[in-house]
Amino acid sequence: MEACKQYFNTKYVRLPDLLIDLETAWTDGNYKKVMAKYANPVVLILDEWLLLKPTNSEQRDIFELLHRRRKKSSTIFCSQYAFEEWDEQLDGGDSPLADAIIDCICPRQLSNKYHKH
Template identity: 80%
Template sequence: MENVILNFSVSASSSRDSKRGSCSLSINHTKYVRLPDLLIDLEMARTEDSYKKGMAKYANPVVLILDEWLLLKPTESEQRDIFELLHRRRKKFSSIFCSQYEFKEWYD
């Protein structure tokens, strides 16, 4: 399964709506997370020697909703985390990327 959905949102309520959706979908193996929170979580897991477990938390849900996609330029370490996460999920699970910016405005 390799599905990628791009959702460009300009509504201030998009995060709140996504969170509400994830609560009702959580029993169906769906996880919602803001990208900044995911990156902080993985950094903390790295410092606590639980990186593999922290990565699995985001790599294994059937559907992963990543909100606030690339609003800020990621550090090199964060870029590696994002790459590793997407590499682990590819061809297995679905990912939904939510952003307030159009694709051309994302950071490289």
């Protein structure tokens, strides 16, 4: 709310809606434009984060979005799950893509206790 009061470009979206939007954009040929709609706001609020387990193609979209936002903007994750449970929602932590998504959110140097070595 404070970001909005400060006139930061802020966008709210439910993760399921974002994933449907990106899938449709891929089919329609305007993926880059729709991805930019979510990648460019200074603050992005992702509601229902990992409420449903994403498919492999949805995980690729999530990674691409978070990679584009990394180090230049803020992302707020609203989830029913604790951070430590996110790997289970992303293929049980057995996927390199799942590890890359978590690393975009919380780099390894900040979260050594989370990452399995």
